[in-house]
Amino acid sequence: xxxxxxxxxxxxxxxxxxxxxxxxxxxxxxxxxxxxxxxxxxxxxxxxxxxxxxxxxxxxxxxxxxxxxxxxxxxxxxxxxxxxxxxxxxxxxxxxxxxxxxxxxxxxxxxxxxxxxxxxxxxxxxxxxxxxxx
Numbered sequence: 001x002x003x004x005x006x007x008x009x010x011x012x013x014x015x016x017x018x019x020x021x022x023x024x025x026x027x028x029x030x031x032x033x034x035x036x037x038x039x040x041x042x043x044x045x046x047x048x049x050x051x052x053x054x055x056x057x058x059x060x061x062x063x064x065x066x067x068x069x070x071x072x073x074x075x076x077x078x079x080x081x082x083x084x085x086x087x088x089x090x091x092x093x094x095x096x097x098x099x100x101x102x103x104x105x106x107x108x109x110x111x112x113x114x115x116x117x118x119x120x121x122x123x124x125x126x127x128x129x130x131x132x133x134x
Contacts, residue, residue, distance in 0.1 A: 040106040043099045047072055047084065048111045051121050053131070061100040068104075069094050072112065077124045084110040 019032070040061055045068060047055040057071050072082070084092040092102070092110065099105055114122070121128060 040100075043105040043108065045099075045104060045108045045110070048109065049122055050112065050114060050117055053121060053123060055123065055127065059099055061098070061105045063099050064096045065092060065099065065102055065104075066094060066096055068092075068099070075124055075127050076122050077120075080114055080118075080122060083113045085113050086110050 043059045043061055043063075045057050045059060047057075049055065055072065055075055057068070059067065059071075069084070072084070073079070086092065086109065091113075099108075112122070
């Protein structure tokens, strides 16, 4: 039995040859080279509350998911345990992951989920005063 191992350089060259053997458009080649990729510095995040209101915040791409949770907490009328759920995805974990690394740049939309539906809006009076039609 013969065992063959390839060096990392050889593997890279083999992968490049396989990729070049397939007909590819200029857009596909540029995407692989990273050309034309937009660099975003800000993220616009919208949080949909159970009563249908939206809370929108603008964050740096280098802010953390923790800062998003703190923003939502600062906008609440009173402390409540909540989760942020993106449509079709699991709930967002509260940690020090950058928004950019979490895929929330340039935009993200979440549903705020609470254990029991409140009778009144969860937003603070200050935020209610700032309501605007979208």
